[in-house]
Amino acid sequence: MTTTSQAVTAEIAEPIGTITLRAARRRNPLSRSVMREATRLLRDLSSDARVRVIVLAAEGPAFSAGHDLAEVHGATLDDERSIFAACAELMATVHDVAQPVIAQVQGMALAAGCQLVATCDLAIAADDARFSTPGVKIGLFCSTPMVPLTRAIGRKRAMQMLLTGEMVDAATAVEWGLINAAVPAAELTEEVHQLATRIAASSADTLAIGKRAFYAQIDATEPEAYRLMTETMAANAVTCDAREGIGAFLEKRQPVWADRTGP
Structure with missing residues (x-):
């Protein structure tokens, strides 16, 4: 796929689309331009009928160290607003695209990098990965990472991460619900690929309905959630x-989804 940045690229290997952060030497900072490009690539992949699952990956020893502090330092208030608005748009787009989005995490995921992991629909990490929201240590509280972090792991655990800025290891991240699983680093790519492939076997339309429904009900009251669902x-x-899938189940055969010619 076309990209205007070498720091983030996208490729398709049906049925999976992968967006990769490629500024490995700088620990893949989420600059304004990178976030805007990643947002555009998410939308491009989502509009491609070949793509049923999207993976967010990164090159090098770290998933992402978070915002580009050289860009943040000394910026005007309007520039700061623009940077964090680009971040909010990226996170919203992860939820808005129809396909499930899986974070493939190695090394460190810090601040906005941790925010991106918490925002993704699913996350698989290497067992030596670590997570932190360390902004408190440099006078810039991780207020935007707090939004998905609190929703993913709960108030007390999120406050612990936010107030201390300390690292959380992969095993703890699994226990807390920040990630779905931690696997040996050598198996990470294959584990994510297998998960994405299993998900992609289902109807693309059904996955889109389910993802949209999940986020519509998650913060609703129980009566409102039931009304919506x-x-x-x-x-x-x-x-x-749905009619094809139920019919196939009753007839003891494999379903053929509307968006493909075979199971």
Whole structure:
């Protein structure tokens, strides 16, 4: 795929689209330009019918050290607003795209890098990966990383990370729900590929309905969530793929989804 930045690129190997942070020597900082490019690439991959799952990966010894502090330091208030608005747009886009987004994490994921991991629908990390929101140590509290972090791991654990800035190891990140699994570093890429492939076997339309529904109900009250999901499930049940899938189950055969010619 085309890209205007060598710091972040995208490629498709059906049915998986992969966005890769490539500024390995600088620990893949999330500069404003990188965040805007990653946002554009997410939207491009989402609009490609070949892509059923998106992976966010990174080159080098770190997933991402977070914001580019050289860009943040000394900027005007309007520039700071622009930087953090680009960050918020990237995180929102991860949720807005129809496909499930999996973070593939090695090394450190710090500050906005940790925020990106917490935002992704799923996250698999190397077992030596570490996570931190260390902004408190440099006078810049990790307020935007706090948004997905609190929703992923809960108030007390998030406050511990935010107030201390201390590292959390991969095993703890699994226990807390920040990531789904930690695997040996040599197996990370294959583990993510297998997970993405299993997910991609399902109907693309059904996955999109489910992802959209998840974020619609997650912060709603229970009665409102049931109201929303009752309508969602009813509308889902009359789609072509739901009828095909239920029919295939009853007939003891493999379903053929509307977006492909075979199971």
